[in-house]
Amino acid sequence: MDWSYFFSEVIANRGALLHGTAITFTVSLIAILAGTVLGIVIGIAVTYGNKPLRWPARLYIDIIRGTPVLVLVLTTFYVSSAVGLNFTAFQAGALALTLFCASHVGEILRGALQSLSRGQIEAGRAIGLTFGGIFRYILFPQALRFALPTWITAAVEMVKASTLLSVIGVAELLLSTQQIISNNFLNMQFYLLAGAIYFLIDFAIEQVGRSIGRRLEQPTRRMV
């Protein structure tokens, strides 16, 4: 293998690689953060909502989770333009990933919340808390401990799923890499490089998740 040629190509294309990495990172971050917020709302609705809230939330989770992400990405991209929403490819892709992430977070949270004993809600009610307070101080902190490992997995999945945005022309890391390869034909080297960058991003997410997990496990002295 001609290392010097590879390195000179990396240097020459560093702008595209960095830009692709930045897009991958940004779109994943948006999807994870926005998807988590939306997913928490959906998870609450499906677990504690009355029928008019529970059913749409249940339907949402089942349909979106059952749809291939690629289909979701393409649908969001073409439907949004068909109905006159002038989304860029990046915006449509970020939206698709957010919707996908939310369905997973919703389901993860539902599982965690349902594992908590009903007595927790009753104890919260008995001291005069409203549902908002019960969720915030009693249910959510406990559900978080259960859900965190699965949530990290879901976050890592989002980074991987972001590669699918290449098909609608978002110049994220994979598409950038492919464009570079089409010029220099260094298939193996640049795909390996892209793989290494994806690994680093996922590794970083797992480390962040673990450190959050460790902080949650520590015995609380002062919570409030």
Added chain:
Amino acid sequence: MTPIVDVRDLHKRFGELEVLKGIDFTVTEGEVVSIIGASGSGKTTLLRCLNLLEEFHQGDVLIGGEAIGYRVQRGQRTRVGEREVARQRAMTGMVFQSFNLFPHMSALDNVTLGLTKVRGMPRSKAIELGDHWLERVGMLERRDYRPSQLSGGQQQRVAIARAIAMNPKVMLFDEATSALDPERVGEVLETIRSLAQEGMTMVLVTHEMRFARDVSDKVVFMEDGMIAEQGLPEKLFMHPESPRLQAFLKTSSF
């Protein structure tokens, strides 16, 4: 004097099944009332109606003279809003059979959560009060322990502190010792007894007949969703009138 608890013609259904069939009873200030009866007689359901953990379908529950849970507007009986329900629930304190401590919090945080988040007390004041009540139930040394690090009896004593720190008008005990190992029952009963002696108003659902007899000012015997007999403990335990109560006492251990 206004009774602390005033239950009038209380009816409650689970679907088709009527579990409370017109209950009337009162608890005056400082009174300790025990509710006894076989399982399925409706005693726990009655207790849970007193802090709106159960809805009820007819009748009134008044706590400190205030009708809770429902209001009648233009002839329609409607449930009051969530904030109102929460405020009314805080007028009573409840101790559960299975303790229901918050497992992710220290003993002290269990006690102070309601003080800071419901009563809006400053943190320092809440800790002061929390420590006071933990000391009162003999749990001050364990204030920083998690529930999982405490025995059942210790957890229940923290749960008592959590409920009573909110300064309720009446304390409700739902079979507070039923989930405990036999050797842990005594410490919890002693805690309840000493609170009763200090004049705390209490309603206890219990299977501890001897305790009910010793500590209560009044005993209520429930049978099939109704109060079959009520009165002084000496009278109910020594001279039961209804055949149902006579049969029940025969099968209960003292």
